[in-house]
Amino acid sequence: MSRDLKSAQRWIVKIGSSLLTNNGQGLDLQAIEAWVKQILVLRRNNTEIVLVSSGAVAAGMERLGWQTRPHALHQLQAAASVGQAALIQVYESFLQQGGIHGSQVLLTHEDLRDRQRYLNARATLRTLLEVGVVPIINENDAIANAEIRFGDNDTLAAMVANLLEADLLVILTDQAGLYDHDPRHHPEARLLTEVEAGDPELLRIAGGAGTALGSGGMLTKVRAASRAAQSGAATLVAPGHAENVLLRLWAGEALGTCFRPGLAKLAARKRWLAGHLRPTGTLWLDAGAARVLREKGSSLLPIGITAAEGGFRRGDLVRCVDQENQEVARGLVNFTRDEVLLRLGKSSEALRALFGDVDEIEIIHRDNLVLGNAPD
């Protein structure tokens, strides 16, 4: 697979606990500054970045003057709460040097399982990207108990990659990438430069965390790569301490391990959106529109829509049905219901007369359309 990542427009970058801390002694400010500087360059080159950052517990321990990591959950949560503030303060100060703001988004597993909270999280993150902010995500450690925890940030980062349909998930860690054995115990281990996401063999060779600081080890990274692949994202597990690692990856250098997503992005993404999102509305198509969608998989234009139901918003999944209420397709809609109602039945000329020469006239673009009776 080519490592040309310049066309990958949305990256989720996960920075692990093993990297963020100076051997457990608080945050490694120099390292964080270096990553933020690279993120600023990527942003200037139109790559959207969402950061998933660990490090709250370690930063909190330093602020509280605790020498050893506590075992009791309430103490860990207190440390995370103090440290999260420190973490955001550090990122924000470095981002501001480049004229950009960061924002804090703390998530629990529940937030991505509950439909309404999932949609809220997605809408917020999309808006943050639209206004040029770098969202900085961590688990909401202060309140997350065992039942609602992700536990490691690799899983969280992969779920965010699905949520935002990212092109790429970059997992920075303290090793050069995935080896055929845990390199801490097998000095002869070989680095794997390219693998297939979801290959079950990888689960066998990936071990647990290498240090007391990290939580998931390679196993959660391998699992994260298969999860990210479900929505078509490639994953790179790369050495976070390598100089200019993000810029070198962006330039196409073969650093770390690349997990190919298997299915082409478009096909994977379509399968994922049909299987994972629940429709929030219905568009009724006339016979002509139903036919061109079924026969040619064309984009859905306003002229072929006769009615719109449901309180959907831009980016939501809607069902497209024919006049007999048979499902023709599902897709991500480009407009809110009110906007669709203003446009339905109108020709492209009529739309231009109303709205001027706007770029987007399709109600659903063909890349966002899945034909047939998709599962709920």
Ligand SMILES: Nc1ncnc2c1ncn2[C@@H]1O[C@H](COP(=O)(O)OP(=O)(O)O)[C@@H](O)[C@H]1O
């Ligand atoms: N096959 C493997 N290849 C590379 N590293 C592995 C492998 N199996 C286990 N590991 C361990 O995984 C560790 C990285 O995971 P972890 O400690 O959780 O870090 P992070 O905080 O970056 O998530 C490495 O330090 C390494 O010891």
Ligand SMILES: N[C@@H](CCC(=O)OP(=O)(O)O)C(=O)O
């Ligand atoms: N949410 C925790 C980090 C969880 C964690 O260690 O994850 P990981 O970086 O995947 O090993 C924190 O901020 O301290």
